[in-house]
Amino acid sequence: MKLKKTLLVAGIGILTLATAQLLFSDEVWSDEDKPWKRRPGVAPVSNQQYAEECGACHFAYQPGWLPARSWKRLMNTLDDHFDENAELSDEVQDDLTEYLVSHSTDDATHRRSRKVMRSLSDDETPLRITRTPYVEHEHHELPDRLVAGNAKVGSLSNCSACHRRADKGSFSEREIDIPGYGRWDD
Ligand code: HEC
Ligand code: HEC
Structure with a gap:
């Protein structure tokens, strides 16, 4: 019973992290116009x-x-x-x-x-x-x-x-x- 509960909590934790990762990843929010400004409109020069x-x-x-x-x-x-x-x-x-x-x-x-x-x-x-x-x-x-x-x-x-x-x-x-x-x- 205790093990099940631990597993459940761990599962929810992992799901929450995965969702946060998805929400704040570059692939999802890609616009500098958004207030959180995660990503510029074009990739900056890297060379x-x-x-x-x-x-x-x-x-x-x-x-x-x-x-x-x-x-x-x-x-x-x-x-x-x-x-x-x-x-x-x-x-x-x-x-x-x-x-x-x-x-x-x-x-x-x-x-x-x-x-x-x-x-x-x-x-x-x-x-x-x-x-x-x-x-x-x-x-x-x-x-x-x-x-x-x-x-x-x-x-x-x-x-x-x-x-x-x-x-x-x-x-x-x-x-x-x-x-x-x-x-x-x-
Ligand atoms: C004389 C100033 C000026 C120069 C030079 C200029 N821009 Fe702009 N740019 C503007 C203005 C003003 C706007 C907004 C125009 C509007 O909303 O009617 C704009 C809008 C933009 C937008 C759209 C922004 C949005 O509203 O989402 C992009 C992308 C952009 N410019 C890229 C460039 C690039 C790339 C260059 C160079 C190759 C460039 N601009 C040169 C003044 C300039
Ligand atoms: C000796 C000076 C010089 C060098 C070095 C140079 N350019 Fe240019 N480039 C120019 C001039 C002048 C223009 C035209 C600018 C204008 O019309 O106002 C231009 C325009 C451009 C444009 C078009 C910009 C537009 O109007 O949208 C691109 C793209 C460009 N250059 C890329 C490059 C790349 C890539 C390199 C490096 C391999 C390079 N340039 C090196 C002088 C140079």
């Missing part, structure tokens, strides 16, 4: 070499913004990269391509990566994050004077100019602060 090489001229975009096919094409055309030469040694190029491809939207579970993926059809290979339907749509109400016409921003590609926690992979609306304009209220 130091990538952060240095691909963050030298602009924000080091998280791999989870583009599908693998886009990263492959971008990495194969670095000598002609948006009017710049961003060439790397073969070895570094291979390593970074591998990093980007394996962290692309293709297998991503983070919420915003999935939204990018869902917004694209299979035959589209965008070379710009800002040209993916999801990211484009999220900014369609933004007047040009706050972006290209804003000397402190320059272009929509400059994510971290407005998204204060962009480097954390967090793009919640409450974390937007546009230079010379301020917080964004819908």
